[in-house]
Amino acid sequence: MNRTTLSLIAGATALAAVTGFAALSAPDTAITESTAEAAAQLPVERTSLLCPAPSMSDIAETSYTSFTPVTKGTGSGGKAELQAAAQESQDGSGAGGDKDKDDGKSGEPRTGKPMPTSREPGKPVTGDSSGAESPALVGTADGRFAPGWTVQETTEVAAGTGRGLQGVNCTAPDTSFWFPGASTAADRTDYVHLTNPDDSAAVVDIELYGKDGALQSPVGEGITVQPHSSEPVLLSTLTAEEQTNLTVHVNVRSGRVGAAVQALDDKVGGDWLAASTDPSGSLVLPGIPKDATSVRLVAFTPGDADADLKLRLASPSGLITPAGNETVHVKGGMTTAVDLGDVTRGEAGSLVLTPTDRSVPVVAALRVVRGKGDRQETAFIPATRPVGPRATSAHNSAKGSTLSLTAPGRAATVEVTASAGSGGGTPVSKTYTIKAGTTQDIEPPVPSGLKGTYALTVEPKSGGPVYGARTLTATEGGVPGFTVQTLPDDRGTVAVPEADEDLSVLQK
Numbered sequence: 001m002n003r004t005t006l007s008l009i010a011g012a013t014a015l016a017a018v019t020g021f022a023a024l025s026a027p028d029t030a031i032t033e034s035t036a037e038a039a040a041q042l043p044v045e046r047t048s049l050l051c052p053a054p055s056m057s058d059i060a061e062t063s064y065t066s067f068t069p070v071t072k073g074t075g076s077g078g079k080a081e082l083q084a085a086a087q088e089s090q091d092g093s094g095a096g097g098d099k100d101k102d103d104g105k106s107g108e109p110r111t112g113k114p115m116p117t118s119r120e121p122g123k124p125v126t127g128d129s130s131g132a133e134s135p136a137l138v139g140t141a142d143g144r145f146a147p148g149w150t151v152q153e154t155t156e157v158a159a160g161t162g163r164g165l166q167g168v169n170c171t172a173p174d175t176s177f178w179f180p181g182a183s184t185a186a187d188r189t190d191y192v193h194l195t196n197p198d199d200s201a202a203v204v205d206i207e208l209y210g211k212d213g214a215l216q217s218p219v220g221e222g223i224t225v226q227p228h229s230s231e232p233v234l235l236s237t238l239t240a241e242e243q244t245n246l247t248v249h250v251n252v253r254s255g256r257v258g259a260a261v262q263a264l265d266d267k268v269g270g271d272w273l274a275a276s277t278d279p280s281g282s283l284v285l286p287g288i289p290k291d292a293t294s295v296r297l298v299a300f301t302p303g304d305a306d307a308d309l310k311l312r313l314a315s316p317s318g319l320i321t322p323a324g325n326e327t328v329h330v331k332g333g334m335t336t337a338v339d340l341g342d343v344t345r346g347e348a349g350s351l352v353l354t355p356t357d358r359s360v361p362v363v364a365a366l367r368v369v370r371g372k373g374d375r376q377e378t379a380f381i382p383a384t385r386p387v388g389p390r391a392t393s394a395h396n397s398a399k400g401s402t403l404s405l406t407a408p409g410r411a412a413t414v415e416v417t418a419s420a421g422s423g424g425g426t427p428v429s430k431t432y433t434i435k436a437g438t439t440q441d442i443e444p445p446v447p448s449g450l451k452g453t454y455a456l457t458v459e460p461k462s463g464g465p466v467y468g469a470r471t472l473t474a475t476e477g478g479v480p481g482f483t484v485q486t487l488p489d490d491r492g493t494v495a496v497p498e499a500d501e502d503l504s505v506l507q508k
Contacts, residue, residue: 050258078143136230147492162264167483202255281359287469388489410464423451
């Protein structure tokens, strides 16, 4: 083995620690089982998050909360900061803006107050913005601020299309996103927001799949997102077909982007639709509010094979099968929607999807409605990954936060820690046991002497996989505003194989 080979190994190990990619890649056949067992979990050294432009409403009020949990093994340096992205165009056409114009609408950051810059791990910081000029944000964290960095964007819109409470976790850049639950119906205004954090342009295809299969959309192909900029694309401009239930696939040809769908309804409010977890044969959709008045499942399988799924609700007392909705058949390449009504019946619940026979990869999301008549509000719950070693939820207050934890298989013990507050307070931890096959809604612990908002970290200690979601509520004018964010693994650490011997002295 020569020094060039050794340099490549060292470079790959360093890249893993910086990006976390190694934890997500398929195993290399050259790595032995003993080497894999010797892999160490090291904190990531750099991470990126992208926040979409929060609203096009002049009366929108948005809060941002940035938080990094304390992680062992990090150094003393680093920082986490958010900067305004340039806005390509305002018409949703995906065509890109005129970079020579300096009007705040094309090629230049839109106006807004400075965004929060983290000062120390373990303590959240907040920032506010208002109106339609609030920009998309591009964020980077390194050093001790990188592992588990989380940014929550929460917006209140008092009236108009999409009125209510909207929330989204700012996302890491990637190359593929699935959004079951979007719509081009007449009463919906859905945008897919694309944000490019890099120095080169990204090229993106937006594919739409309805109840009969793929929708033809030539204008959805080859959308260019300029460097360090954001592009909102109105879905109804990509197809003439009105479809109540759509699956959107954002496929990046070159570069990488952050993506989220803003789904706004004329009558029942709106919220952000985050991406579903990668296609899988079994899925968990956690945290359906116990007072949900209407729940709709939207599912899609990307391949040609049909999927037959068993539907079960993980309730506080165990797994139950919703009457009349024991199974769902999802045709290959077609979007399927199933109305489940008030499936939770006043109790905490999470939907668990498993194959009835052979396993076929599926993506899925829930559209959830609270309230009745003209006082209804909507939120979305995508299928999500397990909590893993740790998950984080930012922007919690003393009232209005509910943490929902699900153990669809074996029972699990979980430690929940409330951080210090953004304006003061002492952290506190509490341990919970989630019985097998159940969902438990808990009023999360609150730091003593709380001032401002605080973050929650969820760390499983024993037992089977745990899935989680956090619901925020804020009633205004009789409308039960709410938003739900799932809690997947925060990817704060990455597995890096340890060398069995010192290879630096080996020569060719």
